[in-house]
Amino acid sequence: MKMSNKGSLIVISGPSGSGKGTVVKALKELMPSIGVSVSATTRAPREGEMDGIDYYYISHAEFEKMIENGEVLEYTTYCGNYYGTLAREAERITGEGRDLILEIEVDGAGQIKKKFPDAVTVMLIPPSLSILETRLRGRGTESEEVIKSRLDRACQEIGCAYDYDYVVVNEDGGVEACARLIKRIIKAENSRSAKMKHIIDNFIDR
């Protein structure tokens, strides 16, 4: 995938319970021009989720075929299921010169940073371990075993926070504040001199 010199590639990670999905929705409202990539997954849809909106829900065999064909930019297995970013989805958004948001976990974030060193990585974290646990239980959609496995994975993921460019803390009730902060990060990243080449060079090459 070729990155446009206009928009930024922004990776947002955060363990389940960090409120990442809600923050990304709020960010999209604040910045309607950003493109949020819809990933493919082999996990079953949760209640209220829709194919093509929350994820593309596909089978294990289909996912493995896409890996083989090089159709995913990055992928991982998470709690027994595949998750991955579709190259065509990302290319569609970057091709339009828009900011591209990938809402993915740490393993995928590492793969993206390796392929695209200019990618900006943001980790969203809950304010404390006990708040994270309350949030995971409060969702009420998963078994105790799944909750425990998500909690273990969450702590592992937060352990990777130092590899990220930015860490944003999502306090209870802090969705709007997080979205505004991430918007400022994107604006600042898009103001880097390298991103302003199309304007600066007009003055130099006159």
Ligand code: 5GP
């Ligand atoms: P959930 O099952 O809660 O929707 O997602 C589980 C985890 O998978 C979350 O941390 C989410 O960010 C991550 N995830 C979703 N899509 C992708 C993807 O395309 N690639 C990777 N690496 N992780 C993803």
